[in-house]
Amino acid sequence: MIDLYYWTTPNGHKITIFLEEAGLEYKIVPINIGKGEQFKAEFLAVAPNNRIPAIVDHAPADGGKPISIFESGAILLYLADKSGKFIGKDLRSRNDVLQWLFWQMGGLGPMAGQNNHFSAYAQEKLPYAIDRYRNEVNRLFGVMNKRLADRGYLGGEYSIADMACYPWVVPWQRQGQNIDDFPHRKRWLEAIKARPAVVKAYEWSPKINPGAGGIRTAEERAILFGQTAKSITEAAAAKH
Numbered sequence: 001m002i003d004l005y006y007w008t009t010p011n012g013h014k015i016t017i018f019l020e021e022a023g024l025e026y027k028i029v030p031i032n033i034g035k036g037e038q039f040k041a042e043f044l045a046v047a048p049n050n051r052i053p054a055i056v057d058h059a060p061a062d063g064g065k066p067i068s069i070f071e072s073g074a075i076l077l078y079l080a081d082k083s084g085k086f087i088g089k090d091l092r093s094r095n096d097v098l099q100w101l102f103w104q105m106g107g108l109g110p111m112a113g114q115n116n117h118f119s120a121y122a123q124e125k126l127p128y129a130i131d132r133y134r135n136e137v138n139r140l141f142g143v144m145n146k147r148l149a150d151r152g153y154l155g156g157e158y159s160i161a162d163m164a165c166y167p168w169v170v171p172w173q174r175q176g177q178n179i180d181d182f183p184h185r186k187r188w189l190e191a192i193k194a195r196p197a198v199v200k201a202y203e204w205s206p207k208i209n210p211g212a213g214g215i216r217t218a219e220e221r222a223i224l225f226g227q228t229a230k231s232i233t234e235a236a237a238a239k240h
């Protein structure tokens with residue numbers, strides 16, 4: 001049994017997609033990041049970066065005590081190795097999957113996150129920041145489209161690299177992009193969207209976070225966008 005510390009965001013969807021695809025048994029532990037639950041001591045013990053997702057595996061392969069993991073890329077890699085699924089089995093295909101997984105973690109995810117922040121969430125609309133991140137996301141979409149021109153999925157076969165990227169491509173409109181400019185990517189998006197496990201993974205959203213629609217209130221913005229090192233020390237102090 002795996003505990004998944006989850007909220008209904010792209011990084012959360014990556015892991016429900018994997019768990020559904022692999023048919024692993026899991027329990028959702030909701031962490032409402034708009035309410036500040038990512039600062040609770042129990043969660044910080046598992047995820048010291050105060051970000052979802054995180055997991056606890058109660059039956060690790062070495063038969064030892066439960067293992068906790070934070071960072072979605074590390075979680076996907078751990079689960080792929082645990083189940084022997086969705087990661088290339090030979091040196092070259094595994095290498096392909098890992099390159100595109102890390103490309104998502106270091107490029108697409110952070111850039112799309114900043115794009116969203118400056119275009120949708122920032123109260124002050126800064127044209128330089130908006131253009132900078134929208135253009136960078138556009139470049140990354142182009143890189144991915146080219147990669148998909150002559151293969152079905154990023155690593156060849158469907159893998160954790162696709163599961164990591166998919167939730168960040170779904171909101172392409174919100175990212176200020178036109179999917180029709182990226183036909184190979186559009187075909188890839190539709191193929192993944194139609195997978196029964198992906199449909200099931202996204203069904204958690206309305207159950208866990210009914211009426212989800214991003215960060216709406218000043219209180220939510222203060223919790224999410226006003227963080228400094230103090231946020232963690234204050235959370236730790238509040239525990240005692």
Ligand SMILES: N[C@@H](CCC(=O)N[C@@H](CS)C(=O)NCC(=O)O)C(=O)O
Binds near residue numbers: 038050224
């Ligand atoms: N690099 C991290 C990023 C995780 C992340 O940014 N999670 C967001 C939700 S998508 C979060 O928990 N935000 C809470 C906060 O900002 O306090 C990963 O891939 O796991």
